[in-house]
Amino acid sequence: MKNYENLSELQISVLSEIGNIGAGNAATSLAHILADKVMMSVPALQIIDVSSMATILGGPENELAGILVNMTEDVKGMLLFLLDQEFIYMLVNVLMDEQIQSFEEISELSMSAIMEIGNILAGSYISAISTMTGLNIGLTTPQIALDMAGAILSYPAAQFGVMGDKLLFIEEDFLSGDSAIKSHLLIMPEPKSLQLIMESLGVC
Amino acid sequence: MGNLVIVGISDQQVAYPPDSLITYALGSCVGICLFDTMRRISGLAHVLLPQAFIGSDRHEVYKFADTAVEELVRSMERQGCARLHMIAKIAGGANMFITTGKSIGERNVEVVKNELKRLNIRLMAEDTGLNYGRTVEFNTQNGSMIVKTAGKGNKVF
Secondary structure, three states: OOOHHHOOHHHHHHHHHHHHHHHHHHHHHHHHHHOOOEEEOOOEEEEEEHHHHHHHOOOOOOEEEEEEEEEEEOOOEEEEEEEEHHHHHHHHHHHHOOOOOOHHHOOHHHHHHHHHHHHHHHHHHHHHHHHHHOOOEEEOOOEEEEEEHHHHHHHHHHHHHHHOOEEEEEEEEEEEOOEEEEEEEEEEEOHHHHHHHHHHOOOO | OOOEEEOOOOEEEEEOOOOEEEEEEEOOOEEEEEEEOOOOEEEEEEEOEOOOOOOOOOOOOOOEHHHHHHHHHHHHHHOOOOHHHEEEEEEEOOOOOOOOOOOHHHHHHHHHHHHHHHOOOEEEEEEEOOOOOEEEEEEOOOOEEEEEOOOOOEEEO
16 A cells, blocks of 8 residues: 555545544544534545645635654654634633634643643543454644644645655534534545555555 | 746645745745845745655655755756756744654755755845744745744745
8 A cells, every 4th residue: 555545445435434433532522622512424525636725625725733653662653633713712612711713812721632632632532443353543633823824834745745646634613602613534544554454454 | 917827735836926836834944045146036945854765656756855955956947947046935844843863854955955956046034943844925026935834924925
């Protein structure tokens, strides 16, 4: 498996299922945090290039929060959550009881709370992969960037540019109360790790 | 008012007044603006990675700093520009997330600068590094580079 473009249909549906279970776990965790019911749509997995991804995310200059977590141990690679501003404002409101309207207003403390959410979201997806495959997967401390979508996406694009231009992209809607939250996740196992995941699931 | 000529990722364009060149949201990528001060012809390249590697697609010359800079110079020369009259302004090469060792952004900037030196093109201005994204617009009338950021202000070079 040299790059994500060469994935078979079966492999894609396996990854979609991982995304599905991960999103289910994430919805449960979010419900705990927000102390509210959280519903989710069926996640859509796409294999697309960075430019199309930026378009889906509201254009290259749209400001987002990017939360990056690296996978370690049996599976190597990264997870990048792309959360829109409204989602971040809502989190800060619920968790820190602060009303904010721009990224500049986010305090240090709120920032670490957002990182913790990233940690929980990442854990939700990782435990889905771990449970299904029996593989040991560790996570590094999350890092956060509040910036233009295109700039955030340059990181995975460059890291994985050597593997071709297409990346695995999961779009997921969470519904809580009156607000619909769009969350996007880039899931990027290294080619060897992706192979290992597939083998562990008996898919080749 | 001229048109805004958009340069995508791993792409480059040449433009004349009154048009402007723009490339959006550079992170670790580098935007290279070249300007022929005699002919008033401008070029902008948006490179993703420092160098081509074994097995990379030979058609992707615009993707890598070590091939894209020279390619842009050649495209401008084909339109009558001369290296002697070209100046360069560059932006980007940020490190959006902390990495161990030298970041891709840093390496991109390094290779771009080496290429400019090798091609004997003077680097007049740069706004590179740090940890935030930049949109680069190049004014082909006067050769100024406008760098726009999210929350870090705008600058003219």
